Amino acid sequence: MYFTLLVVVILTAIALVKVALGIARAISPRSYNPQKGEAYECGIPTRGRSWMQFKVGYYLFAILFLMFDVETVFLFSWAVVVQELGMYGLVSILFFLVVLILGLAYAWRKGALEWK
16 A cells, blocks of 8 residues: 555656656757857956866865754754753753764864865
């Protein structure tokens, strides 16, 4: 019973995605101008290579920022219902904060927060 339902849901999801992509491809405007493939920044033609590699540190810093940004979202939702949760809510959020603080300490110790 559940297997059949799961198969139907998966097949429906695949069909809906394919239909949406087909409709988008059918009605989307097309332009085959070679200028479309060039890099663009503020209307000024680029000099040199337009594809640059960034240091891994930038990506790591961005991931850490997102991680702690998501933490604030969880803290806000916890603060809304804190009185209803009682002691269980306090212990669970303290565990959550300890894990995040340990993650921050690890990143700090590895030098991920240093701008070089």
